[in-house]
Amino acid sequence: MDSRITARALAVALGGWRTREPAYEALADGIRLLCLDNRLAARTALPAERELAAALRLSRTTVAAAYRSLRDSGHIESLRGSGSVTLPRPQRDAGRVTVAEDAIDLQQASPAAWPGLAGLMTEAAMDAATLVARAGYDLRGSLALREAIASRYTSLGVPTSPDDVLVTTGAQSAIHLLAETLLRRGDRALIETPTYPHAAEALRAAGARLVGIPVTTDDGWDLDRATQAFARTSPRLAYLMPRFQNPTGRCMTAVDEKVFGDAARQAGTTLIVDETTSELAIDGGGRMPAFADAPAHVVRVGSLGKTVWGGLRVGWIRASPELIQHLIAMRPARDLGTPEFEQAVAVRAIAQLPGILRQRADLLREGRDAVSAALAVQLPQWRVPQVNGGVALWVELDAPLSSGLVLAARENGVSLSAGSRFAVDSALDRRLRVPFTAPVDDLRRAVDVLAAVWPSVRVGAPTPSGELLEAVV
Ligand SMILES: Cc1ncc(COP(=O)(O)O)c(C=O)c1O
Secondary structure (H helix, E strand, C coil): CCEECCHHHHHHHHCCCCCCCCHHHHHHHHHHHHHHCCCCCCCEECCCHHHHHHHHCCCHHHHHHHHHHHHHCCCEEEECCCEEEECCHHHHHHCCCCCCCCCEECCCCCCCCCCCHHHHHHHHHHCHHHHCCCCCCECCCCHHHHHHHHHHHHHCCCCCCHHHEEEECHHHHHHHHHHHHHCCCCCEEEEEECCCHHHHHHHHHCCCEEEEEEEECCCEECHHHHHHHHHHHCCCEEEECCCCCCCCCCCCCHHHHHHHHHHHHHHCCEEEEECCCCCCECCCCCCCCCCCCCCCCEEEEEECCCCCCHHHCCEEEECCHHHHHHHHHHHHHCCCECCHHHHHHHHHHHHCHHHHHHHHHHHHHHHHHHHHHHHHHHCCCCECCCCCECCEEEEECCCCCHHHHHHHHHHCCEECEEHHHHCCCCCCCCEEEEECCCCHHHHHHHHHHHHHHHHHHHHCCCCHHHHHHHHHC
């Protein structure tokens, strides 16, 4: 059955859409971007013009003009009597938005597989007879992998037993399982803004009302806002990325950790610490895992997705044995375990992690330095923060036009995600996430495209009064 989006939900998803003049084109671009990011699936019925106009406090003529523009670009079709629905991609691509053959995808901040991985897979395959000797399903994960994960935590200063570990199909699956297990509809959940968008989606899908805690590359976490939010909303859980936060690349200081740890304990909040990017230090100086004294209210989520390969689909949850039991009981509705072969490969990869991390640091350093240098030369008016690790630069544009820029870059074969994609409750359209995980040549070409399209996007920048209007709407 086709789905439908309400005017209110569309207004929330659009965030700070009013980034250029005329308003109807800015609104159409906002909707195009939602289609591009798959946040508006194909065949979704859009709200009636009158309802969307009321939700956005616009005239109906403006919404009608935006819908007309979307029809012209092949993004929607409108049928008399049954409203407007979004169209699947091929029809869109036949319209205004086209994808070049040598397109560069920077929507995913995902490094290529670690070069030794194929060798580990071959080794694991040689042991296939042992692997298939076990009968039935294993919801918890193989003992060998849980031991490997536990002993790595222990060696990093977080004493862990295999009973504290549940193996999942990637960190995403872990976050989703935790959300479904811990949250009830209407619960508050604290989350950084900007954040990793699929974590926000998982929490929302489990019924959470999200409370955003701002974080920036320069200033880190807004501790005042965080303390107040814990005290005021008594959230059921808080989802954090304390090391090389995606997308800002920022790491928590010891003070940040103490403030979050204390506030969470007082509010009875479970802290979900996502460590997917934690070990991606570029310039050395790795610190202990965040919240290393591991109080009972800290649950860790880890993954080999960025360190080894996103296609491996092995992640885990480290929690108390009681919570692990509870998660195992909740798991069958979603899946019945993690593939055995991938787990066998993961055991071998973890044994080689120190070397793998050195290779990752080299690859990420090359990417970061290439993007930073190219941006400094070609777009000196943008502010490019310095980061010591992670997967991306959280760049500050000289105008809040990230959505328009992403659409223009897409037409020229470069896919990126606009700042608003990472926002929880604010616009962040002055920001662009530029991953540095891709090959250096692709990264340089992507910056060439950004520099080429920016002047024409910039022409549509809102006037100062336009920005003022945005702040009060
Ligand atoms: C912070 C963070 N957590 C989780 C994930 C998903 O990881 P996995 O591939 O293990 O599901 C990502 C992937 O981009 C991520 O950036």
